[in-house]
Amino acid sequence: MKKILFLCTGNSCRSQMAEGWGKELLAGRAEVFSAGTAPGRVDPRAIKAMAEAGVDISGHRSKHASEFRDTAFDLVVTVCDKARESCPVWFGKARKLHRSFEDPPFLAREAKSEEEALAPYRRVRDEIRAFVSGLFKGDE
Numbered sequence: 001m002k003k004i005l006f007l008c009t010g011n012s013c014r015s016q017m018a019e020g021w022g023k024e025l026l027a028g029r030a031e032v033f034s035a036g037t038a039p040g041r042v043d044p045r046a047i048k049a050m051a052e053a054g055v056d057i058s059g060h061r062s063k064h065a066s067e068f069r070d071t072a073f074d075l076v077v078t079v080c081d082k083a084r085e086s087c088p089v090w091f092g093k094a095r096k097l098h099r100s101f102e103d104p105p106f107l108a109r110e111a112k113s114e115e116e117a118l119a120p121y122r123r124v125r126d127e128i129r130a131f132v133s134g135l136f137k138g139d140e
Contacts, residue, residue, distance in 0.1 A: 002030040002074040004135075005094075011036025011062040013046040014079040014101050017125050020050050020057040021132040029136060035065040043105060049121035053129070075135075079128070099131055 004022060008015035015034035022032030039062035050057045073094040081100050104121040111117035 001028075002136075003071065004030050004032050004075045004077065005065075005068060005071075005073045006032070006034040007065060007076055007078045008034070008036050008080045009038055011039040011064075012041060013043040013104055013121075014124065014128065016042050016046055016057055016060050016062075017050055017128045018077065018079055018132055019060065020055040021129050022135075024055050025129070025133050026135065033063075033068065033071075034060075035063045035068055037065055039064050045104065045108070045118060045121050046125075049104075049118060049125045052122070053125060101127055101131075 004026070006015040006018035006022065011034055015036060019032050019034035022030060026032060041062055042057065042060050047058050047060075072092070076094045076096050078096070078098045079101050080103065101124050102120065104124050107120035108117035111119075
């Protein structure tokens with residue numbers, strides 16, 4: 001079974017969504033994890049947007065990439081530009097892939113309602129789902 005790490009800066013939104021989708025869509029084919037280069041806390045709106053799609057990430061916690069220093073990953077996916085720039089070199093022989101997604105908290109910062117704030121979370125959630133579902137298309 002392949003091991004995949006989704007890496008972002010805060011491990012609060014995009015990488016958490018990717019981990020949730022990975023566990024849902026790649027079950028039985030990959031062990032999926034997420035981490036950040038400067039972790040904070042899991043974004044409540046990310047939790048809500050994922051729950052709307054039927055994926056529960058409410059039990060996730062933000063983790064620092066160093067927690068995985070001794071884990072041999074097959075694939076490390078950076079999901080934001082800052083994480084790609086500061087991606088730890090100690091991921092060794094793992095294949096590295098970059099796919100930047102827009103930052104929902106940044107996009108929602110001037111929202112005038114909770115519904116308006118959730119819109120970018122939902123859009124990015126769906127973009128991440130499409131990306132994760134296509135990760136092993138050529139391997140089948």
